[in-house]
Amino acid sequence: MGKLAREVSIIGVGMTGFGKHPDKTIKDLAREAAWAAIDDSGVDPRRIQTIYCGNSVEGLLSGQEDVRGQVVMRDAGLAGRPVVNTPNACASSSTALREAWLAIASGLYDIALAVGFEKLFVGDTAKTTRALATCTDVEVEGNLGVFFPGMYAMEAKRYMYETGCTKEQIAKVTVKNHRNGCLNPHAQIRHEVTVEQVLNAKMIADPITLYMCSPIGDGGAAAILCAKEIAHRFRSDPIHVAAIGMASGAYQDIAIDRKTPTSTEMAAEESFEISGVGPEDVDLAEIHSAFSPAEYTFFEELGFCARGEAPQFLEEGKTEISGSIPINTSGGLESKGHPVGATGLAMVHEVVIQLRGQAGARQVSNPRVGLVHNGGGLIGGDNAVMCVHILKR
Amino acid sequence: MGKLAREVSIIGVGMTGFGKHPDKTIKDLAREAAWAAIDDSGVDPRRIQTIYCGNSVEGLLSGQEDVRGQVVMRDAGLAGRPVVNTPNACASSSTALREAWLAIASGLYDIALAVGFEKLFVGDTAKTTRALATCTDVEVEGNLGVFFPGMYAMEAKRYMYETGCTKEQIAKVTVKNHRNGCLNPHAQIRHEVTVEQVLNAKMIADPITLYMCSPIGDGGAAAILCAKEIAHRFRSDPIHVAAIGMASGAYQDIAIDRKTPTSTEMAAEESFEISGVGPEDVDLAEIHSAFSPAEYTFFEELGFCARGEAPQFLEEGKTEISGSIPINTSGGLESKGHPVGATGLAMVHEVVIQLRGQAGARQVSNPRVGLVHNGGGLIGGDNAVMCVHILKR
Numbered sequence: 191m192g193k194l195a196r197e198v199s200i201i202g203v204g205m206t207g208f209g210k211h212p213d214k215t216i217k218d219l220a221r222e223a224a225w226a227a228i229d230d231s232g233v234d235p236r237r238i239q240t241i242y243c244g245n246s247v248e249g250l251l252s253g254q255e256d257v258r259g260q261v262v263m264r265d266a267g268l269a270g271r272p273v274v275n276t277p278n279a280c281a282s283s284s285t286a287l288r289e290a291w292l293a294i295a296s297g298l299y300d301i302a303l304a305v306g307f308e309k310l311f312v313g314d315t316a317k318t319t320r321a322l323a324t325c326t327d328v329e330v331e332g333n334l335g336v337f338f339p340g341m342y343a344m345e346a347k348r349y350m351y352e353t354g355c356t357k358e359q360i361a362k363v364t365v366k367n368h369r370n371g372c373l374n375p376h377a378q379i380r381h382e383v384t385v386e387q388v389l390n391a392k393m394i395a396d397p398i399t400l401y402m403c404s405p406i407g408d409g410g411a412a413a414i415l416c417a418k419e420i421a422h423r424f425r426s427d428p429i430h431v432a433a434i435g436m437a438s439g440a441y442q443d444i445a446i447d448r449k450t451p452t453s454t455e456m457a458a459e460e461s462f463e464i465s466g467v468g469p470e471d472v473d474l475a476e477i478h479s480a481f482s483p484a485e486y487t488f489f490e491e492l493g494f495c496a497r498g499e500a501p502q503f504l505e506e507g508k509t510e511i512s513g514s515i516p517i518n519t520s521g522g523l524e525s526k527g528h529p530v531g532a533t534g535l536a537m538v539h540e541v542v543i544q545l546r547g548q549a550g551a552r553q554v555s556n557p558r559v560g561l562v563h564n565g566g567g568l569i570g571g572d573n574a575v576m577c578v579h580i581l582k583r
Numbered sequence: 584m585g586k587l588a589r590e591v592s593i594i595g596v597g598m599t600g601f602g603k604h605p606d607k608t609i610k611d612l613a614r615e616a617a618w619a620a621i622d623d624s625g626v627d628p629r630r631i632q633t634i635y636c637g638n639s640v641e642g643l644l645s646g647q648e649d650v651r652g653q654v655v656m657r658d659a660g661l662a663g664r665p666v667v668n669t670p671n672a673c674a675s676s677s678t679a680l681r682e683a684w685l686a687i688a689s690g691l692y693d694i695a696l697a698v699g700f701e702k703l704f705v706g707d708t709a710k711t712t713r714a715l716a717t718c719t720d721v722e723v724e725g726n727l728g729v730f731f732p733g734m735y736a737m738e739a740k741r742y743m744y745e746t747g748c749t750k751e752q753i754a755k756v757t758v759k760n761h762r763n764g765c766l767n768p769h770a771q772i773r774h775e776v777t778v779e780q781v782l783n784a785k786m787i788a789d790p791i792t793l794y795m796c797s798p799i800g801d802g803g804a805a806a807i808l809c810a811k812e813i814a815h816r817f818r819s820d821p822i823h824v825a826a827i828g829m830a831s832g833a834y835q836d837i838a839i840d841r842k843t844p845t846s847t848e849m850a851a852e853e854s855f856e857i858s859g860v861g862p863e864d865v866d867l868a869e870i871h872s873a874f875s876p877a878e879y880t881f882f883e884e885l886g887f888c889a890r891g892e893a894p895q896f897l898e899e900g901k902t903e904i905s906g907s908i909p910i911n912t913s914g915g916l917e918s919k920g921h922p923v924g925a926t927g928l929a930m931v932h933e934v935v936i937q938l939r940g941q942a943g944a945r946q947v948s949n950p951r952v953g954l955v956h957n958g959g960g961l962i963g964g965d966n967a968v969m970c971v972h973i974l975k976r
Binding site: 191192193194195196215217239240246247249250252253254255256257260261263264269270271272273274275276277278279282285288289292293295296297298299300321324325326327328329332333417436437438439456464566567573574575 | 584585586587588589608610632633639640642643645646647648649650653654656657662663664665666667668669670671672675678681682685686688689690691692693714717718719720721722725726810829830831832849857959960966967968
């Protein structure tokens, strides 16, 4: 890895409420998120020089197969500039952020906009589910009926077998994240659940029950980035993008005796190398919890604790808002919602407002370093995409 | 515009033959192109640090809606690294090149791979045509039956009305490009046509006849980029990426009395500003000729001559391989073919081998500066995406 030619800051974030928005298209979601970020930054929108747009499956839902970013940005009044589309499954807008970061680091552009948007609620769950199933190798997995809940369930079963983790302990992730989500006005699902309710809910793929699954919903999220040296012109509290690591590879480790690192481990390693930060320096993290058991495995792969220890961390309260390493203060994907293309920048939104001290009822005490982990794509094989961002106050 | 933190070179190019490949999937096309570029560069593939993949409409053709790059790169034996998908209609792999260029310019990565691939021939022309129609604002244009041949025809009609250009003069573009394509072993259509044959061919959308249209076909193309300071370790003849300009906006100018620049004019302006090169310095260019009349209008928008003069340039032989500003020595999109996601990097392939002096029977005499113009997306409105690359020996 070389050294970044110049540093980059986030000076604006914005997002829509996540949820079912039958009256909104991707144009509405992207416009609302982009302008919220612009307003938050104080940047004259005419100074935005380049734009990155993350969306995953709109082609199969509305038929807008390509040039999605151009279409929504023109509608938002932001035509003219370069617009790059960065579909990467659940990591689509994490990828948009990475490319905006590199574009500014290159020296060529000073101010960039990254936007994520997804409209999953089209009144046809089967259609949405089929579309999401194409974030796999369709020739090998997607067309064979191998889909996310089943793969996450297999991962969870293996994890339980190896570590002794119980269903109750998995349900406690769901309980924590729903409790956090109640404090987040942008969250899709804002009610608490008990361990009993989680375990007695409809079984989706053993051990995963309904409440352990992220819901189908719509949303947009955005960020304004600029060169660090000019960030103070716009805000007194810019957030430094200390690193973005990225990898493709195994989604999680379901292979017995696997000797090679997972994509999360590779992305985290890259991110820690670039930033000089280690997991022990991180004050809070948003972790990709499309299904609750994943919070444990990713927590461990990120280096926050040793293999098999994550449930104990949660039960001791360490991953609570008041704990030593709060995880998914936003409510996580189960409660906040998971409109896939918007998820990465919504996670960034959460960490940025936490680092600014603007998170209200769910504010973590004085955080200085935040981590965003987000990934998607194929679960089997070696085809996932994983991003780890490290943000600093 | 700021200054690039460091310069970038192209040290390897590769492409498949363009054409109908019923036995090949996008995996085959991407693998073949990527490894041709790797072999051409002499780089140890383990040293490739980041990958960009351009593809436009595979989601609607095979159902591989997302993570296309991860799927094909894993198949090619190149998993592990960051893989970013950059769909941008016909400019998908031009965008991949731009992002690879910025990633290296940022200082973080030293060696990157950009790949474009597209499989349009699926034995169902209507299906392919419908998929391509979604490279528009589907809500406004795509679902209303407004499609590329018709829009290009309207552009051509307006151009003919304003400048006096004749159908015969448009046909001469087709004739030139087919003649060049006969000299290109990668071209899909390798036979000459006469003005009479072009004008008497099946009418698609007046004045555009069958031979004036790029054919449906499959292909892949790739490039290896690295930091300029290390390029000589791999090849004695690296090609310098002097600039990549990009814009979204009007595809061509069909608005009467339009006062704002087209996306080609904006992208060219950015490219000339970054590189310090002007149109008068360009020794050859590949221009997006998905339909023959566009070669004239884009030639003029790029600043090679004044409005309405392009037909005269062609008739005087200036745009021939032997002329002062050879255009589409590869055969252009009508003859070489136009598997959309592969097109941008195939154009780069042509200019790179021309600048190296490796173009064989179609070699331009001693070129030093080449330009690649490629764009796609919506024709109406202000939603197109346009890229202009300037490459130097």
